[in-house]
Amino acid sequence: MTSVVFVHGTGVREDSYRASYGRVSRGLKRVRPDVRLVPCYWGDTHGAHLALGGVSYPERDQDRALSGADADDPLTVWALLEQDPLAEIGLLADSAPPYEGGGFVPGRVSPWDALAGRVRSLGAADAQVPGAAEADGSAHEFAAEISGQLGAAAGQVAAEISMRLSGTAPVPDAEAMAARAVVALAVRLAENAQDAEEALPVDGADRDALVDALTDRLGGGDRGAKAAAKWTASRLLADPFLWGISPGVQAGRRRMTGKILPGSGDILRYQGRGAGLRARIADIVALTREQDGGPVVLLAHSLGGIASVDLLAMEPAHGVDLLVTVGSQAPFLYEIDALTGVRRGDELPATFPRWVNVYDRRDLLGFVGERVFPGRVTDARVDLRQPFPRSHTGYFAHGPLYERIAAELP
Known part of the structure; x- marks a missing residue:
């Protein structure tokens, strides 16, 4: 049996992951009912939290506003x-x-x-x-x-x-x-x-x-x-x-920071304390391989894709047959020399599995990898027809995504 380990991205907590897991499960069953979806939730244990109740905030709030528009963009x-x-x-x-x-x-x-x-x-x-x-x-x-x-x-x-x-x-x-x-x-x-x-x-x-x-x-x-x-x-x-x-x-600074903390905080925490998240993914992969005995696929969104790339570049005996990243920043981080698993200028190890990288051109957090890792990654473009940030969060609501994944699964 082929098993797909679903690794979520930044800012996701238990209720949200449960909904996403159900959506991915239904999407895969439509195209590959023989595949088993395996959860890999890490938000509570390895995500960012205000452990001191926000005592680091200044006393005065500061308001922010957005600006700018593109008259030629129908979105x-x-x-x-x-x-x-x-x-x-x-x-x-x-x-x-x-x-x-x-x-x-x-x-x-x-x-x-x-x-x-x-x-x-x-x-x-x-x-x-x-x-x-x-x-x-x-x-x-x-x-x-x-x-x-x-x-x-x-x-x-x-x-x-x-x-x-x-x-x-x-x-x-x-x-x-x-x-x-x-x-x-x-x-x-x-x-x-x-x-x-x-x-x-x-x-x-x-x-x-x-x-x-x-x-x-x-x-x-x-x-x-x-x-x-x-x-x-x-x-x-x-x-x-x-x-x-x-x-x-x-919005005031405290309110805005509270809304963006899980997303931005998870990224910062991973950059400084990422070993725990990588170990979590490795443990789930090893347990899945032991239980099912068949091919193991990592399906990883956003920050989950970064952690997966780092893990597979650092662990020769990882037990993963295919990596599918969705809305991933891993190619960008490699280009600025911010990946933990492989330095800029170094090649991916020979043990690195086949890699398919899914992106939407309107997703400001989705990057392409074919020119970054020639011959080692295949980019797959989808069109969610959404402005950012929904172009980053909407991948798993996009029916054609599962058809594209199904074509790659072992």
Whole structure:
């Protein structure tokens, strides 16, 4: 039996790992039901924790804000909605002219109030997530994960449209804008309800399909986000301070540090105290080899991939037949001479197993290895259709990833 040892990345704790493990297990079973998935959770034991309760923080908080936008990137609008799901509505409210509808007509409802009513109907008790019944794989999982929050999201978006846009001139593709807001807010609410340590993995194709279905239900036509992204980016570039308006962008230092500690702290702790994590992986591999007797594959995400590369470069008798890194920084760390297992300029040892490195070009933490280790690693590109950071956390929600892995498994 082929066994796949799943090593998680930075910032993951038990509840989040359990969800990721279940997602990977279902993905592998669809393509290789004969494979056994083996857990390798290390967050509690070898991750970063504020052991003294945060006494190292200064007394005064400092706020930070983000800036910058790319008018040519169709994902600009999603990058903004990641920070504030209602941002498009707010930007339009700040710039839309008054509605010249020909004066008062008894019984006539403004276009925006009519749209708000249709959006509100998405949250009706008998409403179903569009396409949920027909979807399969990752699309079905995504629809199921946010279905419980769709009603609340639709209600908030409808209220925002009525309050901020009623009385302003209608715009093309308003239904698509509303659909994007509902999906972005439903994802945010689902994450808050789960109190997850990492962002909900969402494949861009699944997100776009749901937006299209909601747009259709709202009576919209053009469903593309490219024009909206250009309009949004032009507003941001004209006034970069708009990036600081959203409460999701502004936060005190203690709050921000608390949110990024598991991710950044795990990396720092590994660089200084990485032997324990490497030993954990080695023990799981040895036990798996002893129990199953078949090929052993390491499937490692992010920091887990760094630790796996270090381990396999340092341990000649590691017992691993294939390494699959996903969203890995190992090639980058080698280039800056920061890998523990092999110094820059040295070659990977002859005992190093076959290595497949999966990356998304929008993942700012995913690097390629073929030019770094010629002949020793094969890069495999996927397209999650997501802006960063979901382009880093969404790999295991991407159905084609498992097909690519299946093609490599012993």
